[in-house]
Amino acid sequence: MKTxxxxxxxxxxxxxxxxxxxxxxxxxxxxxxxxxxxAITDHLHEGYISSLPCRDNWDACVDKYLSGYRAAKAMGEKVGLALIFGVEIRFTESDNDYLLYGMDEQFLRAHPYPYRNGLEDFYNNYHDKLLIIQAHPYRGGGDNIRPRFLHGVEAVNDSPRHDSHNQQAFALAEEHSHLIRTCGSDAHRPGELGRAAMVFDFPVHDSLAYKEALEKGAYHMECPNFRDLIEKYT
Ligand SMILES: [Zn+2]
Ligand SMILES: [Zn+2]
Known part of the structure; x- marks a missing residue:
């Protein structure tokens, strides 16, 4: 079957x-x-936005923020690659990073500076609209992980420049059974692309479809460097 x-x-x-x-x-x-x-999941946080000359004009910030996604999408349309809009958000309260799926440009425009009020507030307001997946939860030591305000965790992050302690992320998901598990390459530089894949039996063409497929558990994880861990826990 085509996956x-x-x-x-x-x-x-x-x-x-x-x-x-x-x-x-x-x-x-x-x-x-x-x-x-x-999915293009560019960093969104106070440090980034405040570095932009247009920092006080949220719409202009969104335009700048979307530039990487838009360039990828244009090429994706040309070569036949689905582009999923994601965000890697860091709230001002801590150095933890969270991957968001299920959103679109309109959501971002309608919710200026969404990182300012913290994870709990963000979850309480948007948990039924967005999927909130904590990225590499143990990379920085695993401080302040709050499963109650998460839909899932990135159980496998295969960035070769970091030790993300993936085993601990899997153990966390075992302990909190509501947590969806994902894998990803966290690709930034040559040599970091294509190390992990979320695999579906059906086409997943946008962020909402990706969110819904994860909620249904209709996927499996593929990451050759962490095959043993994935087999042990799934
Ligand atoms: Zn990242
Ligand atoms: Zn980065």
Whole structure:
């Protein structure tokens, strides 16, 4: 059966200064790697927005923020790669990062500076609209993980520049059975692309479809470097 493979954690250099690869190159390279889709999950936090000259004009900030995603999407349309809109948000209250899916541009425009009020407030307001997945929860030591305000955790983060302590993330998801588990490459630079995939038996073309497929549990994880861990826990 034809499967649909998505890398749900990718950064584009137009928006994420830590990435060395543009959105359009990311899309072209993922297509060449045999993927069917990627999520561009650029960093969104106070430090980034306050560094922009347009910081006080939220709409202009959103335009700038979307530039990496848009470039990837344009290339995706050309080569035949689905582009999923995601966000990696960091609230001002801590250094934890959270991947958001199920949103669109309108949501972002309608909710200015969404990182300012913290995870609990964000979850309480939007948990029925968005999927909130804590990214690499143990990379920074695992402080202040609050499963009650999460839909899931990134159980496998295969960035080669970090030890994300994936085993601990799986153990957390075991302990809190409501937590959805995901895997992702967290791709920023050459050599970091295509290390993990979320695999579906059906096409997943946008952020809402990705969210709904995860909620149904209709996927499996593929990550050669962590195959043993995935087999042990799933
Ligand atoms: Zn980054
Ligand atoms: Zn990331």
């Amino acid at each position: 649909f493979r998505i890398d749900p954690h990718v950064h584009a250099s137009e928006t994420s200064a830590c990435s060395w690869i543009s959105g359009s190159d990311m899309a072209a390279q993922y297509k060449a790697l045999g993927y069917d889709g990627i």
